[in-house]
Amino acid sequence: MNVDIGNALASVASPGVSRESLERLDEQVAAAHERIEAGMANEEHGYEALNLPQRTDPDEIRAAVEPVADADALITVGIGGSSLGAATIANALESDTETVFLDNVDPEWVSSHLERLPLQKTAINVVSRSGTTAETLANFLVVREAFEDAGVDWTERTIVTTGEAGPLRDLANRHDLPSLKVPDGVPGRFSALSAVGMVAAAVCGHDLEALLAGAAAERETLSGSLFDCPAYAYGATTYALDERGAGINAVMPYAESLETSAEWFAQLWAESLGKDDLGQTPVRALGVTDQHSQLQLYRAGPRDKLVTFVTTQEGTDRSIPATDVEDLAYLGDATLGELLEAEFEATEASLAAAGRPNVRVELERVDEYELGGLLYGMEAACVLAGELYGVNTFEQPAVEWAKNATRGLLGGGEFEEAEAVADKTELRIER
Numbered sequence: 001m002n003v004d005i006g007n008a009l010a011s012v013a014s015p016g017v018s019r020e021s022l023e024r025l026d027e028q029v030a031a032a033h034e035r036i037e038a039g040m041a042n043e044e045h046g047y048e049a050l051n052l053p054q055r056t057d058p059d060e061i062r063a064a065v066e067p068v069a070d071a072d073a074l075i076t077v078g079i080g081g082s083s084l085g086a087a088t089i090a091n092a093l094e095s096d097t098e099t100v101f102l103d104n105v106d107p108e109w110v111s112s113h114l115e116r117l118p119l120q121k122t123a124i125n126v127v128s129r130s131g132t133t134a135e136t137l138a139n140f141l142v143v144r145e146a147f148e149d150a151g152v153d154w155t156e157r158t159i160v161t162t163g164e165a166g167p168l169r170d171l172a173n174r175h176d177l178p179s180l181k182v183p184d185g186v187p188g189r190f191s192a193l194s195a196v197g198m199v200a201a202a203v204c205g206h207d208l209e210a211l212l213a214g215a216a217a218e219r220e221t222l223s224g225s226l227f228d229c230p231a232y233a234y235g236a237t238t239y240a241l242d243e244r245g246a247g248i249n250a251v252m253p254y255a256e257s258l259e260t261s262a263e264w265f266a267q268l269w270a271e272s273l274g275k276d277d278l279g280q281t282p283v284r285a286l287g288v289t290d291q292h293s294q295l296q297l298y299r300a301g302p303r304d305k306l307v308t309f310v311t312t313q314e315g316t317d318r319s320i321p322a323t324d325v326e327d328l329a330y331l332g333d334a335t336l337g338e339l340l341e342a343e344f345e346a347t348e349a350s351l352a353a354a355g356r357p358n359v360r361v362e363l364e365r366v367d368e369y370e371l372g373g374l375l376y377g378m379e380a381a382c383v384l385a386g387e388l389y390g391v392n393t394f395e396q397p398a399v400e401w402a403k404n405a406t407r408g409l410l411g412g413g414e415f416e417e418a419e420a421v422a423d424k425t426e427l428r429i430e431r
Contacts, residue, residue: 081188
């Protein structure tokens with residue numbers, strides 16, 4: 001990926017960061033890079049995620065999914081990092097295999113998918129490191145029951161990705177299910193380039209080697225200067241802008257196929273950096289759709305936002321038919337791709353003209369290689385930002401608190417967090 005931070009400079013935007021400030025910050029980037037490289041070399045928790053392009057074995061993944069290679073549809077049962085990376089890849093790339101990601105426990109939504117899918121030709125991909133994630137296990141039990149009710153042997157249609165021990169590992173062993181291991185030292189939100197994120201890609205027939213090659217190419221750009229490394233340029237610039245008041249980061253892909261990547265980024269950024277009263281709040285947007293709504297706020301609202309555009313240089317195009325309506329005649333000389341590009345350039349320029357910081361992240365096209373680079377690049381940017389903030393990028397105590405409270409409320413153990421639910425202050429206004 002390439003990154004253009006020109007519209008985030010203080011000469012263009014407020015808040016903005018000067019070239020001189022970036023040069024001073026580059027000394028911190030160099031020190032952070034040394035720490036990151038050491039963490040990778042020592043296979044430390046979290047930093048090990050940046051080794052995945054060399055660690056992940058695509059042949060092992062393909063072998064695991066071979067029993068369900070005939071699937072017309074795939075249900076991935078997981079949540080958060082066990083789902084969003086896989087969904088980003090699957091939703092970005094075309095495939096004849098329909099993919100459904102059960103990452104919520106809304107009963108109506110879950111039921112609607114199970115009622116319409118051809119379960120006889122559907123595979124199940126259940127993902128949980130611990131094998132105890134309440135939402136994932138609940139949905140898996142529901143899916144399993146639906147298969148049984150339809151007369152389908154779920155044990156012949158299920159792949160498991162989990163840790164070395166736990167209920168899911170026991171289940172896989174008991175039923176001799178194809179299984180893969182969640183890599184050690186890799187938090188879920190950093191696991192897109194492992195079996196966690198790539199099983200769905202394999203079932204859909206995507207090029208796993210190209211995904212990893214794109215990530216490996218991005219790995220090669222990591223260096224001790226933000227001016228030589230797109231990932232570090234992005235991580236350092238977002239950090240600097242947050243320090244200057246841009247505490248919201250609106251990520252706006254200009255490709256429908258990349259919409260899920262903004263959801264994935266939101267988890268990565270929020271869960272990794274939101275600690276000790278620090279961190280930038282990620283917001284999801286989509287070009288061109290949200291030009292007609294959110295752009296009003298980004299251009300004329302409080303000066304507390306950075307807009308991150310994700311764009312592609314190549315893609316499928318389609319001509320706009322000519323029309324005899326005079327006011328629309330100009331459209332007949334264009335294509336949808338040209339209109340999309342013009343909309344992006346106009347939006348980018350409108351923010352710059354209003355002095356609002358924005359950054360452009362460029363991909364050549366939407367394919368496996370470029371996606372691998374985007375996923376790896378944003379992960380590296382996040383790790384660098386965590387070093388600059390001085391937080392532990394790889395823990396998530398606030399998330400664990402809510403998990404414990406949920407288990408306690410459902411009778412899954414004694415958790416003091418559950419007791420806090422009864423202490424809620426109420427001020428109800430009823431109809």
